[in-house]
Amino acid sequence: MTDKVTVRVQRYRPEEDAAPWEQSFEVPYSEDLSILDALNQIKDQQDPTLSHRWSCRMAICGSCGVMVNNEPRLACKTFLRDYRDRGPVQVRALDNFPIERDLVSDISGLVEHLETVQPWLIRARESPVGEGAYLQTPEQMQRYAAFGQCINCGLCYAACPQFGRDPAFLGPGALALAQRYNLDSRDEGAAQRMQWLNADVGVWSCTFVGYCSEVCPKDVDPAAAINRGKVASDLNYAVNLFNILRGKDNA
Amino acid sequence: MRRSHEPIAWSLFGAGGMLLAFFGPGLVLTTALLPWLAAGDPQAAHAAIGALLAHPLGKVLVLACIALPLFHTLHRIYHGLHDLHLQAPRLPMQLLCYGGATLLSAISAWWLLLV
Numbered sequence A: 001m002t003d004k005v006t007v008r009v010q011r012y013r014p015e016e017d018a019a020p021w022e023q024s025f026e027v028p029y030s031e032d033l034s035i036l037d038a039l040n041q042i043k044d045q046q047d048p049t050l051s052h053r054w055s056c057r058m059a060i061c062g063s064c065g066v067m068v069n070n071e072p073r074l075a076c077k078t079f080l081r082d083y084r085d086r087g088p089v090q091v092r093a094l095d096n097f098p099i100e101r102d103l104v105s106d107i108s109g110l111v112e113h114l115e116t117v118q119p120w121l122i123r124a125r126e127s128p129v130g131e132g133a134y135l136q137t138p139e140q141m142q143r144y145a146a147f148g149q150c151i152n153c154g155l156c157y158a159a160c161p162q163f164g165r166d167p168a169f170l171g172p173g174a175l176a177l178a179q180r181y182n183l184d185s186r187d188e189g190a191a192q193r194m195q196w197l198n199a200d201v202g203v204w205s206c207t208f209v210g211y212c213s214e215v216c217p218k219d220v221d222p223a224a225a226i227n228r229g230k231v232a233s234d235l236n237y238a239v240n241l242f243n244i245l246r247g248k249d250n251a
Numbered sequence B: 001m002r003r004s005h006e007p008i009a010w011s012l013f014g015a016g017g018m019l020l021a022f023f024g025p026g027l028v029l030t031t032a033l034l035p036w037l038a039a040g041d042p043q044a045a046h047a048a049i050g051a052l053l054a055h056p057l058g059k060v061l062v063l064a065c066i067a068l069p070l071f072h073t074l075h076r077i078y079h080g081l082h083d084l085h086l087q088a089p090r091l092p093m094q095l096l097c098y099g100g101a102t103l104l105s106a107i108s109a110w111w112l113l114l115v
């Protein structure tokens, strides 16, 4: 007889449900069964109407983020064996985002914030391809490497109470991404990104709760990125003040 | 995008935290414990601290050790209340916290000028 586990899945079908509700499914248990495997089992064998997002199954694409027992997790990187003997496992859509359907969140706010910080190399003058690549030493790469690991999964946004209260806050992922480019020796776009870091919706909405870094599946440490952003924004404020005093007003 | 003025509060908060971390234990030791434990002569210790307060540099140092931690504490309380959802309107809370820190610092400065 195979062992079974109970998975309680949040359902929400906007055309028929007034509010999200919970449906229980029994899934055959095995040691290597991930939450994503369980959801796929349910969709393939039990209820084809279940909607959830996934693609790579290996913590790279960032599309399978859900709340597992109230904690933001990647479904493909979370295993049912870690929830054994703790009662039914509850899976629902990511906190702080509108629900589109079942476990699918509307992450357009996150995508907008990522675009806001212009996450690409900005150069005053693009050098022609013929001149070769922009060179960088391993030490220079080390300065931003961790912040470059982000897979835009949005778990840190589901964890962030400030984003939950004010969706205009650029949030941990986008601010870590801004730092990733600002710290890149090949980039010359920091001045353009600073106006966003300096804003109330930039680094200054953060009260250093730190839960974002705890839930990040790629060890990006967005809380540290934001705090370094605060130091940068602080210096920027001082320099600006100095410029105003010298009559070069750009406040 | 409008620039936030939070850097002022954050700088004072940061400076206060740093000061507390470096000098806090030393201050407690010299002002509260040492006179009784090591020196054995509280009156001499009192006189020494009096001399420190009489010197302009001493006054500046003591004021920094009072004012910056005040800003540190009230900044953390201000944001802590927001995090706890104990939210009053922004402006009165800012007035209370940062205004309070400013007022207490001013009183300390005034008192330091008098001694």
Ligand code: SF4
Pocket: A149, A150, A151, A152, A153, A154, A155, A156, A157, A172, A173, A176, A212, A215, A216, A217, A218, A219, A220, A221, A222
């Ligand atoms: S910082 Fe971490 S948690 Fe946030 S979006 Fe990037 S990978 Fe996901």
Ligand code: FES
Pocket: A054, A055, A056, A057, A058, A059, A060, A061, A062, A063, A064, A065, A074, A075, A076, A077
């Ligand atoms: S399926 Fe790609 S990160 Fe989980």
